[in-house]
Amino acid sequence: MDLVPLTPANDTGSTHDHAHAENQLHGHMGHDHHAMMIDDFKKRFYVVLVLTVPIVVLSPMIQHWLNWHIAFSGSQYVLFALSSVVFVYGGWPFLKGWVNEMKAKNPGMMTLIGFAITVAYVYSTATVFGLKGMDFFWELATLILIMLLGHWIEMKSIAGASRELELLVQLMAAEAHLQHGDHVMDVKTDTLKPNDIILIKPGEKIAADGIVVEGETSVNESMLTGESKPVQKKKDDKVIAGSVNGNGAIKVQVLHDMKDSYLSQVINLVNEAQKAKSKTQLLADTAARWLTTIAIVAGIVTFLYWYFNDQSLSFAIERMVTVVVICCPHALGLAVPLVVARSMALSAKNGLLIKNRTAFENARKITTLVFDKTGTLTVGKFEVVRIGAMQKEYTDNDVLQLAAALEQGSEHPIATGIMQKVKELNIQPVKAENIQALIGKGISGTVNQKQVQVVSPGYMKEKLGNSFSAIDIRAGETLVYVLVNNMPAGFIALADQIRPESYEAIKTLHQHHIKTALLTGDNAKVAESVSKELGIDQYIAEVLPHQKLEKVRELQEQGEFVAMTGDGVNDAPALAQADIGIAVGSGSDVAAETAGIVLVNSNPKDIVNLILFGRATYRKMVQNLAWATGYNVVALPLAAGILYKAGILLSPAAGAVLMSVSTVIVAINSSLLKVNNS
Template structure:
């Protein structure tokens, strides 16, 4: 079966009942294998068999439910969505203000006598009941018009058999309006006008529309803030750049930059695209990518990325990746994709939301009828119960509980340099019980470095390093690079050897002139020096060699004119943050395992430095995946941290794959979480963020369910059965409006999540 998928922008959803209905109907279409609708992002992800059904047919099915579905394109971006959201907020605010003013006027007129306020006789319910009712009626009409979307969306949805939150408001306010209008007619016809004038619900209808509209506005404004992280990232990309041409400089739009263009980046400017420095050096602030505040020194041939900030030096760069290929664009796309996904914990709320609104309508009707027929209540009281149940129920709170937290959590992760690829991963990461680290390039820097220089027989360390670098200057051995790099770091001039002879696996024989003196040098392992009868190899040297070897270091000996002159120790150094990271994971109750292809002795030495007690050494790349499976079978939820191509299968096999952003693309693609700066602290940061997000989601779900479980019975008059109060529909409407706002506001707290917060 051929499988295709597309993402659609859904317009017209108003609550979780809407998204749940789309999921159920579209998911049941023949040929559709998966349909996931996200209320917070207003997007649907649909997987289907193009042989059995077309994307057009799917869109038509969605349209038949009363919603519009436009296939999202690569040209859709967060900027356009942000502008659309801003326009929507302005329109909502423009309707909200006059609706509230008019609702308050109606309420003042209706409630004045209850609070001892004297009204003019012309509009007093006792003196001029008809005028009193007509003025309220006329003031309500523009409120109904301003809130017309409740009826335009809610009534058709009800008639289609898929009622939503707007349906509840439409029925509740509509019932209040019709009942009050009927009373107005009876007042005009002279049927007990004074009593009828005190039995109007125009103010309830007006205030319900105003309060729910306020809630929707606050909710929309809060939802807009859930994408702040993406907006901030997008704002980092400059709009123009300085293009270097043969005849001078020219300002161009960033969209006009092409691969291989040369660009001038002045101090204080943001880098427009990804590329390589061809001239100059400067400190570059990469915090927007990595979450690390300290600038990084960049020199010729170093890579720089679009959106980062050039601090203090002029740079000339060559563009290598532009447009959607830049690191910034890829990060934004990854975060957007993650924000559009669902966590498994949302399934229960989605299932309940599908049947929630019809159930509430039934409960409201039963409650009202029960009070009227069984409770001997008058029609006015029963109607108030009916309306209160309708308007206090809030499916939105349940529908927004999970996606808003995921949106804010993944956005905050991006700001901290932790890219989480889906809501499912975000949920699973909180359960991780064991973290497996690859050694080389993950726990260690991934490049050998000189760690110790010991000089004997009157030689000094600098001379020893220069002789060793000279001997290795023609070698292609990986350790040679470490020695030459160390010489360069310390500013040592490397002499040119007059002769050079390599003995593979043992060492180098070389001679060179240095400061007017001739040196015949042997440089290699202890066996090589013994073979050449070098003097000075005694028991003390053996002990020193053993101590260094026990630390996982490779020891190389240098002899001059047949006498031992000193030794150099080389190792792949542990990352500075490794020990603290392992300690922090332990505090979080997480087991740590080091997995490496190195020999047991070296592996144990590195593990001891890092504070890791469990080591699996001598593992071939093909067998890393098997070790992950073995841990999973023992009951562990495993996170694998790696950076190389040989880590890709293990990353894919682990419950949660975490790739160092400094690694190669195949490792990053295989992972579920990417640490952009390659800093090990990001592992605990990712798990801590997951725990904090899931705790936030559980809070949201608890309050959403608790609100409805408690609120609906109270609105139905359960307390009144025991002599308690009933719920005024206006209070119910305000509570419903605030319930959604509270859920989204709680999710927004994740914007201030700090890395040292590891969750509950």
């Protein structure tokens, strides 16, 4: 399984194509490969460290400073030989990166480092073979040493940012116990096919998405959904690959291939989202490109200024090298990708799946959050609270039986509520034919040669107009009518409980000055009672899917930045119209196509977390960008020697230290990003 590239695939917009980044940028980077590169930098660092000691000891300038003298016949050639090894072996990743950037006509990080170390090496070599001046081999060695160290630390921090995703990858169980006839055999997970029956022993990882066919247990899904409490599972319940079985053994019927499993889709989503570019990323790329240009121009200007102001050639070159090194847009190149890597992986662990990065970053702009009611603010479990026959020839049980005939195959919350009641009363549902969904209005079919429909009050009003005398709806109730041959046979009233988390979620949104609206196909009384109880700013009831879209557009025309939450199917048009579409409660059905963000649980608190986490992520990116550019604004003039007369001068090695520290600060700041699950 490939790990995420932390910087986008190398296109003309990306300038932070740095040494270790070569492989990382060009497509995916395998975990083993990443580890090998970390080891490679580590090895080069230690070799250069050992060689730097004699180079420093033999350097005339260091000897002059420390007032000692070590010289022997040909000592300058030994110095040259050792420095050549450091330049070629230690500088190789930078020189190779420079060539690649030139080939891509995309100068960046490697160009700056490659240029700086080459100038230092060529000039110092010339002094050994006759040019008047003092070499700075020791500067070259320490510069390469610090660059290698900086890269090594930076790559380790990148590996850290990918670790959460690795953990998700590791959740994949490698093997499964396949029920084969009357015996069980161990097979590789990726060979499982739909409808296979697998055994999950206590404490094991669940090997595939599936339906429990035998046994009862509790399952820990926290790594996948962020839900900390173990979830009880019994016959006919769904289980997710990667979750951990509790203390019961269960048999599970596999739902689909491994590549379609919820976990695979989570990993793919995180991968895709990390590769996608957002506006902040493009801003960082532009800044890095400018910085590269500024560095090269400033370096040349600095050299010319000092050279023509009666300073030695070595002094002018040293200033130029320092300017170029200090400007390396390392920190800038990492400012956004590191935050992205961490935020995507953390989101996935907390049940927030980000399909569209720009939507996620824009979460900070949300001014109005539109909720779909059923299953988001409410539990979504309808219970039948009363039944009424409206014709003499039907009893309450007949009304229920007719409704059940149509609803038995449906997963809609109302259908589930009706079927639950039928079970309780031991009523046998009859068979229905030609079942068709009336989108947003109900369902129709044929039962015993009669046309039967289960429809909303809105449909009744539309169909029968004023001739229809509506049943009084009590607060909190949802009503459906059962029609036989277009005549009302009876009604069924269901009630849905408000989720306990909804109260807290609405309160937190108001504290952050985000307005709330309830958009529901349900009747006005239910909408009003839910809105009042939760303190929602406005409600719009009895709306059909296409009207939901219009309502969202209306809010946008009033200047609101609208996020819409819905369960995907009938909310699809509105989710697409909203500035940010958030699909909720999709569970294993990750591909809620029209939404930019998918919430695994239907918990409204997750929506609040998402917005606050989006704000925190954006804040981190801005902090990193501000630090990475601000540091250059201060460091560049110092490197150029602006305070030379005051006795303040940065050496190339000090410049490299500052550059590496700046990168490490960006890495640490990125790693401090957290999802607030309060």
